[in-house]
Amino acid sequence: MLLCIDCGNTNTVFSIWDGTRFLCTLRTSTHHSRTADAYFTWYSTLVNHYKIDADITDVIISSTVPRVVWNLRVFADRFFGCRPLVVGKPECQLPIPPRVDAGTGVGPDRLANAAAAFDRHGGDVVVVDFGTATNFDVVAEDGAYVGGVIAPGVNLSLEALHQGAAALPHVDITQPDKVIGTNTVGCIQSGVFWGYVGLIQGITTRIKAEYGRPMKVIGTGGLAPLFASGEVLFDKIEDDLTMHGLTVIHNYNKTLTKAE
Numbered sequence: 001m002l003l004c005i006d007c008g009n010t011n012t013v014f015s016i017w018d019g020t021r022f023l024c025t026l027r028t029s030t031h032h033s034r035t036a037d038a039y040f041t042w043y044s045t046l047v048n049h050y051k052i053d054a055d056i057t058d059v060i061i062s063s064t065v066p067r068v069v070w071n072l073r074v075f076a077d078r079f080f081g082c083r084p085l086v087v088g089k090p091e092c093q094l095p096i097p098p099r100v101d102a103g104t105g106v107g108p109d110r111l112a113n114a115a116a117a118f119d120r121h122g123g124d125v126v127v128v129d130f131g132t133a134t135n136f137d138v139v140a141e142d143g144a145y146v147g148g149v150i151a152p153g154v155n156l157s158l159e160a161l162h163q164g165a166a167a168l169p170h171v172d173i174t175q176p177d178k179v180i181g182t183n184t185v186g187c188i189q190s191g192v193f194w195g196y197v198g199l200i201q202g203i204t205t206r207i208k209a210e211y212g213r214p215m216k217v218i219g220t221g222g223l224a225p226l227f228a229s230g231e232v233l234f235d236k237i238e239d240d241l242t243m244h245g246l247t248v249i250h251n252y253n254k255t256l257t258k259a260e
């Protein structure tokens, strides 16, 4: 069985793939100081709690936080006796390499999203991923990641208002009933919610115009459903897109090893 690890700037998600489906999805906050033993204590408690019969033979990691990778490698080695594939490292091959400016890095989560979008939709896709940042990942006809957009994430925007303005409280995102807020919280929620709806509409429209071919828009990440309830912004929402991409990349590397 394959353990997929998607480590974002805010949250780290573990998901067990049995070859057909994900048996479970476990979520913790991202901390570079978390040790291999700490990961295992957390992981084994939940796997036992859910009574999952997990026989992990392979591990694949996508991490947007370089510092956590070392402890995750130790975790894979110590508890599952395997060398993990780390997306973005030279030993992890991609089905289709990205086409971006020479010398620029591409987030491994975006590479995984591209692999998943191509596998499921066959390219000409823009993925809108709501994480710490809200990123738009453009996937060409042949499945290559060819660039996109990085915007501040929803929670980051709310936090920035609270941090930067003495009279503004911390608020949680929700869809406000009205656009014209009649109290501070309502005004902030309106600014961020309707501001985001405009951002998503505006950017996808401009991406499509610049790309010049019909494209599908796929929403993913925790907040995609919230924005989908406001307007028709996505053709589809797929909450397991990044994880699915990790299974695709893992599978591709397995095929290469077998062919050698």
Ligand SMILES: Nc1ncnc2c1ncn2[C@@H]1O[C@H](COP(=O)(O)OP(=O)(O)OP(=O)(O)O)[C@@H](O)[C@H]1O
Residues within 6 Å of the ligand: 007, 008, 009, 010, 011, 012, 130, 131, 132, 133, 172, 173, 174, 220, 221, 222, 223, 226
């Ligand atoms: N209605 C909601 N209101 C506020 N937060 C929500 C809501 N629905 C989901 N979330 C939050 O969305 C987050 C899940 O998003 P996701 O895992 O895609 O990104 P992240 O973990 O925040 O970012 P990253 O992947 O960059 O670490 C969770 O932290 C969850 O608490």
Ligand SMILES: CC(C)(CO)[C@@H](O)C(=O)NCCC(=O)O
Residues within 6 Å of the ligand: 008, 009, 064, 105, 106, 107, 108, 109, 110, 131, 132, 133, 135, 150
């Ligand atoms: C944009 C984020 C933060 C989204 O998680 C991540 O993919 C990242 O750190 N990317 C590196 C820069 C880039 O993808 O162009």
Ligand SMILES: [K+]
Residues within 6 Å of the ligand: 008, 109, 129, 130, 131, 221, 242
């Ligand atoms: K994410």
